[in-house]
Amino acid sequence: xxxxxxxxxxxxxxxxxxxxxxxxxxxxxxxxxxxxxxxxxxxxxxxxxxxxxxxxxxxxxxxxxxxxxxxxxxxxxxxxxxxxxxxxxxxxxxxxxxxxxxxxxxxxxxxxxxxxxxxxxxxxxxxxxxxxxxxxxxxxxxxxxxxxxxxxxxxxxxxxxxxxxxxxxxxxxxxxxxxxxxxxxxxxxxxxxxxxxxxxxxxxxxxxxxxxxxxxxx
Amino acid sequence: xxxxxxxxxxxxxxxxxxxxxxxxxxxxxxxxxxxxxxxxxxxxxxxxxxxxxxxxxxxxxxxxxxxxxxxxxxxxxxxxxxxxxxxxxxxxxxxxxxxxxxxxxxxxxxxxxxxxxxxxxxxxxxxxxxxxxxxxxxxxxxxxxxxxxxxxxxxxxxxxxxxxxxxxxxxxxxxxxxxxxxxxxxxxxxxxxxxxxxxxxxxxxxxxxxxxxxxxxx
Amino acid sequence: xxxxxxxxxxxxxxxxxxxxxxxxxxxxxxxxxxxxxxxxxxxxxxxxxxxxxxxxxxxxxxxxxxxxxxxxxxxxxxxxxxxxxxxxxxxxxxxxxxxxxxxxxxxxxxxxxxxxxxxxxxxxxxxxxxxxxxxxxxxxxxxxxxxxxxxxxxxxxxxxxxxxxxxxxxxxxxxxxxxxxxxxxxxxxxxxxxxxxxxxxxxxxxxxxxxxxxxxxx
Amino acid sequence: xxxxxxxxxxxxxxxxxxxxxxxxxxxxxxxxxxxxxxxxxxxxxxxxxxxxxxxxxxxxxxxxxxxxxxxxxxxxxxxxxxxxxxxxxxxxxxxxxxxxxxxxxxxxxxxxxxxxxxxxxxxxxxxxxxxxxxxxxxxxxxxxxxxxxxxxxxxxxxxxxxxxxxxxxxxxxxxxxxxxxxxxxxxxxxxxxxxxxxxxxxxxxxxxxxxxxxxxxx
DNA sequence: ACGGGCGGGACTGCCCGTTGGT
DNA sequence: ACCAACGGGCAGTCCCGCCCGT
Numbered sequence: 083x084x085x086x087x088x089x090x091x092x093x094x095x096x097x098x099x100x101x102x103x104x105x106x107x108x109x110x111x112x113x114x115x116x117x118x119x120x121x122x123x124x125x126x127x128x129x130x131x132x133x134x135x136x137x138x139x140x141x142x143x144x145x146x147x148x149x150x151x152x153x154x155x156x157x158x159x160x161x162x163x164x165x166x167x168x169x170x171x172x173x174x175x176x177x178x179x180x181x182x183x184x185x186x187x188x189x190x191x192x193x194x195x196x197x198x199x200x201x202x203x204x205x206x207x208x209x210x211x212x213x214x215x216x217x218x219x220x221x222x223x224x225x226x227x228x229x230x231x232x233x234x235x236x237x238x239x240x241x242x243x244x245x246x247x248x249x250x251x252x253x254x255x256x257x258x259x260x261x262x263x264x265x266x267x268x269x270x271x272x273x274x275x276x277x278x279x280x281x282x283x284x285x286x287x288x289x290x291x292x293x294x295x296x297x298x299x300x
Numbered sequence: 301x302x303x304x305x306x307x308x309x310x311x312x313x314x315x316x317x318x319x320x321x322x323x324x325x326x327x328x329x330x331x332x333x334x335x336x337x338x339x340x341x342x343x344x345x346x347x348x349x350x351x352x353x354x355x356x357x358x359x360x361x362x363x364x365x366x367x368x369x370x371x372x373x374x375x376x377x378x379x380x381x382x383x384x385x386x387x388x389x390x391x392x393x394x395x396x397x398x399x400x401x402x403x404x405x406x407x408x409x410x411x412x413x414x415x416x417x418x419x420x421x422x423x424x425x426x427x428x429x430x431x432x433x434x435x436x437x438x439x440x441x442x443x444x445x446x447x448x449x450x451x452x453x454x455x456x457x458x459x460x461x462x463x464x465x466x467x468x469x470x471x472x473x474x475x476x477x478x479x480x481x482x483x484x485x486x487x488x489x490x491x492x493x494x495x496x497x498x499x500x501x502x503x504x505x506x507x508x509x510x511x512x513x514x515x516x517x518x
Numbered sequence: 519x520x521x522x523x524x525x526x527x528x529x530x531x532x533x534x535x536x537x538x539x540x541x542x543x544x545x546x547x548x549x550x551x552x553x554x555x556x557x558x559x560x561x562x563x564x565x566x567x568x569x570x571x572x573x574x575x576x577x578x579x580x581x582x583x584x585x586x587x588x589x590x591x592x593x594x595x596x597x598x599x600x601x602x603x604x605x606x607x608x609x610x611x612x613x614x615x616x617x618x619x620x621x622x623x624x625x626x627x628x629x630x631x632x633x634x635x636x637x638x639x640x641x642x643x644x645x646x647x648x649x650x651x652x653x654x655x656x657x658x659x660x661x662x663x664x665x666x667x668x669x670x671x672x673x674x675x676x677x678x679x680x681x682x683x684x685x686x687x688x689x690x691x692x693x694x695x696x697x698x699x700x701x702x703x704x705x706x707x708x709x710x711x712x713x714x715x716x717x718x719x720x721x722x723x724x725x726x727x728x729x730x731x732x733x734x735x736x
Numbered sequence: 737x738x739x740x741x742x743x744x745x746x747x748x749x750x751x752x753x754x755x756x757x758x759x760x761x762x763x764x765x766x767x768x769x770x771x772x773x774x775x776x777x778x779x780x781x782x783x784x785x786x787x788x789x790x791x792x793x794x795x796x797x798x799x800x801x802x803x804x805x806x807x808x809x810x811x812x813x814x815x816x817x818x819x820x821x822x823x824x825x826x827x828x829x830x831x832x833x834x835x836x837x838x839x840x841x842x843x844x845x846x847x848x849x850x851x852x853x854x855x856x857x858x859x860x861x862x863x864x865x866x867x868x869x870x871x872x873x874x875x876x877x878x879x880x881x882x883x884x885x886x887x888x889x890x891x892x893x894x895x896x897x898x899x900x901x902x903x904x905x906x907x908x909x910x911x912x913x914x915x916x917x918x919x920x921x922x923x924x925x926x927x928x929x930x931x932x933x934x935x936x937x938x939x940x941x942x943x944x945x946x947x948x949x950x951x952x953x954x
Numbered sequence: 955a956c957g958g959g960c961g962g963g964a965c966t967g968c969c970c971g972t973t974g975g976t
Numbered sequence: 977a978c979c980a981a982c983g984g985g986c987a988g989t990c991c992c993g994c995c996c997g998t
Contacts, residue, residue, distance in 0.1 A: 222440040252504070257476070286469045291510070294400050363961090590991080684943060723905055726909075729837060797984090803964090
């Protein structure tokens with residue numbers, strides 16, 4: 083779901099829960115509150131017909147303040163509290179795993195985390211992605227950035243013993259599996275198990291690309 | 301590059317170049333003209349710092365008219381005269397080809413067509429995609445839609461003897477190859493052969509997914 | 519309901535049903551058709567959210583043609599087939615009637631005509647007047663013009679043996695009764711008899727102004 | 737003249753001229769300034785031929801800001817600094833006065849206030865009402881709303897010992913007197929005493945409705 | 955008479971920079 | 977330091993005018 087809102091915390095800082103951390107917690111709570119109000123309004127009047135001002139009013143803040151918490155209206159939908167933990171997930175994987183397997187595992191867990199947290203909300207979000215083109219575009223953009231980030235983290239961690247292009251292209255392709263999985267899952271009203279659908283999608287990918295093994299392009 | 305501007309003319313009608321066709325030609329010429337002016341301005345002042353009004357002025361039309369030709373400012377960059385010919389390309393492929401091979405071939409030819417037409421302009425466009433996040437997002441969104449469209453066309457043409465999910469996920473994944481290829485090609489200032497880079501990217505894809513063959517997810 | 523769409527027929531022309539008349543009939547039919555489509559759309563999406571183009575599409579005409587039949591979007595709501603017959607109604611009144619009585623009678627009959635024609639549609643219209651301020655304003659403007667016109671016709675017909683100011687002010691004041699009556703009638707979902715409500719409103723007027731009989735202003 | 741721009745400050749709060757009040761004053765000053773520029777331009781080029789942008793330029797603000805002070809271009813003409821004091825005027829009237837007398841008195845004083853403040857500007861405004869139909873319509877709409885508001889205030893203040901319909905219909909009818917008075921006064925180039933003309937108009941009303949005393953409708 | 959293309963003005967929504975108040 | 981109000985700027989939509997071709 084990735085959004086651009088930076089934590090500002092440089093990665094090497096010590097983990098003592100300083101005042102920064104506390105402030106960050108407070109900001110997160112506020113964001114969640116705004117998001118909740120926004121989703122209520124979106125559900126009742128639709129995304130386009132809900133203005134930022136209405137969201138701000140519902141959240142009892144000024145419109146200006148809204149933008150301090152979310153850089154754009156789109157980000158209210160895109161933002162996810164559990165987004166930026168890809169590095170940790172990566173660290174948990176064995177170093178000798180093939181890159182594609184690592185990528186799949188990281189995505190699976192990332193998706194699973196968001197899924198288990200609040201399936202209802204995820205469904206609402208996915209529906210918005212489906213119906214509002216700009217949101218879908220932003221979502222895809224985030225997946226894409228995730229792919230790039232994954233590739234560069236992987237290169238770092240394996241001391242350049244990987245093909246960056248390959249890592250990136252595979253990671254991004256797995257994004258296609260995520261998208262398709264969410265799509266199918268949403269069409270079934272969230273009744274299926276999302277991760278099962280995701281696995282099916284990645285299997286389709288594996289299947290499909292086997293067909294290309296010994297074919298000339300063109 | 302796909303954009304939403306529809307031709308409205310159903311593809312199989314014979315059409316003796318009626319007035320509709322003529323009008324459409326004229327519209328295309330106007331679009332090309334506007335696009336040319338826009339690219340000039342983007343090159344000199346950047347995308348964000350160029351207003352629609354400036355583009356319209358440069359093209360000697362009113363802002364209102366600009367929006368009649370391009371629904372949004374973004375579409376000036378996205379639109380491509382040779383976009384909507386995917387159906388034809390599809391028709392040209394043998395029916396017994398594996399879906400993934402068809403998808404790759406169609407994308408390759410589509411990309412190649414745009415490439416050969418005007419490499420300079422393509423380079424300029426790709427640079428805009430790289431530097432302006434909203435444009436990149438829209439580009440990805442179009443690729444995604446292309447994937448869906450491909451899948452549904454394929455289902456039609458093979459009389460449902462294909463797995464739609466697989467077709468779609470593979471087609472979209474190939475979009476990742478396109479994106480990566482354009483990226484790399486652009487970084488080399490357009491000196492490499494774009495299609496060669498694309499082939500390299502698809503090979504990476506094939507390679508990568510082979511690694512997943514007999515692995516359990518997780 | 520009065521709208522500005524002129525019949526172009528000067529009042530003294532002979533009443534032979536010439537080709538003009540036939541054309542006018544056709545125009546009226548078209549207008550009714552457009553109006554019907556428009557009301558359908560207004561009912562389902564609201565006045566503001568319905569564009570002229572949508573109305574035109576629904577009526578299978580071009581937007582340009584829409585404006586040939588109705589000078590503005592507002593006029594679709596305002597226009598009434600039976601508007602311009604105030605002169606005839608006036609002619610039917612006895613010459614020795616007090617002006618205020620004439621005014622009341624003319625308004626009552628005019629209102630009654632529209633009412634009996636199609637109470638449902640009248641209800642829909644009144645609801646639009648209530649909810650869309652611009653329409654209400656235009657409606658009031660038309661009543662006002664009606665008052666002026668009434669006054670000048672009366673002066674003509676009585677050979678200036680009336681006080682024009684008085685005629686006008688009384689006629690316009692009766693407009694207030696019409697407005698209030700429609701309002702009350704609409705609030706009761708059109709269940710009451712509109713003319714009865716109108717009579718009640720005019721009685722209130724008579725009552726109220728009796729209170730002012732021997733009072734100094736201020 | 738009534739316009740929708742609300743004060744938001746509840747009327748009974750004591751308020752030691754807090755920042756809200758100060759801000760409101762500032763807003764009023766800005767509005768007056770914009771209005772002055774607008775009237776200058778209207779006088780020289782006419783209402784329709786003056787664009788909002790020109791007004792904004794003349795007032796050294798942006799067009800966007802113009803719309804923050806006046807919701808529509810029409811409101812520049814309609815708005816009046818002394819509009820929203822009807823409640824105070826109402827409070828000043830004795831409770832045992834007949835409703836119609838109260839209504840007349842309130843309107844008279846309201847009109848008188850605006851008149852004395854700046855007869856020249858009033859004349860200019862009235863001329864605009866006469867010549868620009870949309871403005872006239874909006875003016876009538878405001879009078880009408882004023883009538884409704886008067887009625888509901890009256891009901892409140894008399895603890896429902898009044899007939900609301902009567903109050904409203906009388907108040908609105910007095911609006912007709914205002915309109916006619918302004919009309920006549922303007923035709924005399926503002927040479928007459930406006931309030932005298934108004935009194936004459938209300939007398940006509942009283943006179944006219946006496947004629948309806950014992951007549952059956954129809 | 956109809957359709958279509960174009961221009962232009964009013965207006966709204968998003969977003970950002972600044973200022974002043976707590 | 978945070979936040980509210982304020983002002984500015986741009987994208988985009990709608991109404992409605994005009995002109996031209998049929």
